[in-house]
Amino acid sequence: MPDLPDHSSATIDAIVDHVGRSTLPFQRAHREEQHATAFWFNELVETTSEGEVIRQYLVTASEPARVELAEFTLRPALCAPMMSAQKLMMLDFADGWTHLDDLGVAVMPSAGLHAHGARKGWHWTTDEVTDGIAATEQDIADLGESPVPAYLLGHVNDGDGSREQAVVIGWITHSGDGGIRWTGDLPQGCVGAPVFIGAPLGEDSFKLVCVGVALPGDDHHTIASFDRIRAALKAFPPKNTSAPDGAGTGPRTVGQKRRWWRRG
Known part of the structure; x- marks a missing residue:
């Protein structure tokens, strides 16, 4: 593989700064199975004179979303006031997800999660992968045929229950069937995580792009690209799943633990 670009460190910084609070680790409850990562996404429905209308979802890979009883590991930076409990149990977990055709991706409207927090006296303080x-x-077309350095933001399962956030560096390429392939290791717990690139804009500038969602695989992992996810979401009925006012705001915890890995 070619060397990483000069703006690789800046890309990692941009990911952590802009979407570091967008990810949630989860697994099958009470069992060491189906460790995965989900993330918050704001779909822009329309822009009006009164502001933007969004629909907010949790997004992950379809396979781990099929368990009936699951638990999220809550990071202190994601809710206020800070909760004493570190786990959020989800009953009828599989029923909350909508699977997007044959993309291998599942989405959950965020309204239920916001309502749960309100009942318990706290609110989410997340970042989101935005429509922009x-x-x-x-x-996706601009990726070309050569390998492109990519950065996955997920939660590794080290077996100690901590599910720390990690930036995993790999490469993405177009596959023969028109899809996108991840080259490099995908640590356990990172299926369903968002994958980013720093798309060059000339000289020393770049733009942060979330390419899509990391999917499970045996010999290799594929990425469900966001252009296809967008198209599938547009077929949803136009009901309001917007986040409540103030969602996504709040002070960032200083010194948040994270790890940067170079893989592949």
Whole structure:
């Protein structure tokens, strides 16, 4: 593989700064199975004179979303006031997800999660992958045929229950069937995580692009690209799943633990 670009460290910094609070680790409850990562996504429905209308979802890979009883590991930076409990149990977990055709991706409207927090006296303080960061058809076309350095933001399962956040560095390429392939290791717990690139804009500048969602695989992992996810979401009925006012705001915890890995 070619060397990493000069703006690789700046790309990692941009990921952590802009979407570091967008990810949630989860697994099958009470069992060491189906460790995965989900993330918050804001779909822009329309822009009006009164502001933007969004639909907010949790997004992950389909396979781990099929368990009936699951638990999220809550990071202190994601809710206020800070909760004493570190786990959020989810009953009827599989029923909350909608699977997007044959993309291998599942989405959950965020309204239920916001309502749960309100009942318990706290609110989410997340970042989100926004419509402006999620890849368009043109972003995917611009990837070209050569390997492109990519950065996965997920939660590794080390077996100690901590599920720390890590930036995993690999490469993405177009596959023969028109899809996108991840080259490099994908640590356990990182299926369902968002994958980013720093798309060059000339000289020393770049734009942060979320290419898509990391999917499970045996011999190799594929990426469900956001242009296809966008198209599938547009078929949803126009009901309001917007986040409540103030969602996504709040002070960032200083000194948040994270790891940067170079893989592949």
